[in-house]
Amino acid sequence: MRVGKLIPAFLLPALVLTGCWDRVEVNDVAFVLATSTDLDQGQIRSTAQIALPSSLGGAGSQGGGGGTSGSKTYLMVSQTAPTPYQANKSMQGNLSRILNFSHRRVTIFGEEFAKSGIGEMVDVFARFPQNRLTTYIVMARGPGYKLLGVDAPIEQSPSEMIRELTKSAMKDPVSVQSMANTLLTEGIDLAIPVMETKESIPKKVGDGQSLVKLNGLGVFRDSKLVGYLTLEQGQMAMMAMGQAMNPKVSVTVDEKRPEEGVTVVLNQTSAKTRPHLRGSNISFDIKVKARGLILENTTRQDIQSTMMGIVEKRCNEYITEGIQEAVNEAIRKNRSDIFGFGVALNNKYPNEWKKIHARWHELLPEVEVNVSSDIRLESSGEIINSFGVREDRLEND
């Protein structure tokens, strides 16, 4: 008799409640792959890239009946509103499917938006549960929606390309979570990878397709964008932050022949920042360690006999100079503490930090930064000396 009671207990809710509540079939969901946030005439312009599953070429979808934009696998929707969420909400107004942000893997901040300050506007990225804290953040040089509109034929959608590039840019790419941490920590400023559009091949080669390209770092002070580091400076800054992913370094060995050089890839990079306080004089040591591997050698240098010592020395010089330059650009020109000097100081001299933290950004250009690098070349690759150069023409100095 217990079964007699159980059967309606099972069937009744299923019959009465089918179609209620949160049930949404996959074909009624619009998956947002990427969004961009821009400032457009004083309003927030939010642009979403939505996947079109029908043109993704799944089995049974036979040529894609619902594709609206030709062969494209995505649909772009853009709206302006005073806040990002309101913009998203008005986007839903002209979509027949329910927007789902849980698969947004990358979000782009436009240049204007970043300059105007992101602090207040990023609230929705963490408040609304569909928005993942692991979403990567990228900056665009110019408006962010331009990045979303590239062809990117190598991936299913531009969002995927942007995401993969972001992953390759840093060891720990900037995500909503790490952005929030940085914004809320005193003594460190944001540095977000910058991307811009680029043709795959120059006009003279042929008709290319537009792609996305990494181009340095956007440097923030508090929550506002204040400047950029170039690709080279960005690479060096990331070395100093311990974030660089296998950076490649090209050095010249002989000053007389600047066109000849050695390219080295650096693995196992690590960096340490150590603050020093002498009186009221604040200085920092940045120590970079890495192991290297020669990728290319266009010189006549006899590596075998010098045991790569010269190349190693040149690399160290190059890295030291490069980091110094990046530091100068960031902390002196832009007064932005992207390396977290303030945090390092706070950790070691909390009393001193308490005194100066309010004026930190004014003091920052005055601090002294000493860079040292310890690079060890471990391998010359598959060959030792350049295999196109006869032995008797090798130079040995």
Place this chain on the structure above:
Amino acid sequence: MKTKERKQEDKINRDLAENIKQVKKVFQDCSDVIYREIQLSEHIQGLLVYIEGIIKVEDVQQHILRPLIEGLAQHPQADGEIYPLSFTRVSLSQAQSATDWPAVINGVLTANVAIFVEGMDEVLLFSVKGGSRRSVTEPQTEAVIRGPREGFTESLRINTALIRFKIKTEKLKLLDMVIGKVTKTDVALAYIEGLAEENLIADVKERLENIDIDGILESGYIEEWIEDNPSSPFPQMQYSERPDSVAAQLLEGRVAIFVDGTPFVLIAPVTLWQLLQASEDYYERFFISNMIRWIRFFFLFLALFLPSLYIAVTTFHQDMLPSTLILSIAASREAIPFPALVEAFIMEISFEALREAGIRLPKTVGQAVSILGALVIGQAAVQAGIVSAPMVIVVSLTGIASFTVPRFGLAVTVRMLRFPIMLLASAFGLFGIVIGAVWIVVHLTQLKSFGVPYMNGIAPYVPEDTKDIFSRVPMWKMKKRPSDASRANMQRIGKSRPLGSDSNEGW
């Protein structure tokens, strides 16, 4: 036997002619009953009655007819001396006599030869069981790679003999019973004295004696009649057609119920874990057994929950899947006209139908049906856009998973239970699956099989028993019998083998 007062006409008459008349009246229109009149001595006539087909004709000829006829020639004067006849002349081992008609008729029906003798109110009954029965062959339903290849047959005595071959102890007891008012089926309750609990034996015996039914044609009749909770979908007795399985269960202190006419022997009590153990688990080395057992547990979970998980995730929790996976599911579902639940139901039900059709049809046609079904369900349905490809994968995986459950009874239960869970999943998402799972677990913890908790070992937790639940420890580590059946005599291994290598280097 019934002890009610017998009427006078139930008694055997001294007059042979009267008896012949009576027996022919009883077996009127029974064309398989044979009457053979013989001359026992010069003055005494007799009648042999037996049923053709169920007795061994050679035995009748060799050991009854021939000695009687030859004996007539040798002792023509033995008038009225009937007992020398039964004990000296007829060379058959099982003999008895009866004085009333019901006993005689029953004897004839259970493969005895009845001898009526002129002037005697007793009928001699000689058991000559015979007739053609299937011989011992490999079991069809429980195939193994490594293990004995013999299976039970339809004959009770062959079956009990197969157990005797394996367990050579006088402690192996077989209690005979006859159940079924019309079929009079022989049923034997087997147990090992000292291993099986007294209470259990008494309980099973009492339940068997309470069965009041016209016929027992399969052990399933008995199972349904004596199980603890008839409204539970879970099997509360195990059945097996493998003598080694039954012997192993007897050795663990359980009881077995043999039923004449079926190769399936019932085993009680049972736990859920027992239904997930295959006999091969103990024949392969324990590494292999453990791996296979874990796969089995994992696939049991899949068989129960996979379609519901698919429904729940695709209709409620799209956030849960990796982006690329949900996009490819979305792509393949784009053109599908049905909601995920309906899609799943169409596929699951047609899969069940396909399996049923495959079993029922003659072997030659069965092949065609499965090919056709695989083609229709797998290929055409996807190409026509009726069903999405991920759903086909889910349904086939579920189908495979349900075949990994070693006991068919449990596999059917799992297949059945996944439908209500699918409904729950479609109404409440993962929450519904949790409701379903909780309901099942609550039910399982309440369920008992002959007084033993169904999840014994885990609920209630018995540390000793976990050696053979989720893992199977090496044979020499299973020092005690499982606690569910034999509480009295737990020790199974006297002295364990020494650890380490046995190789004797430098011999």
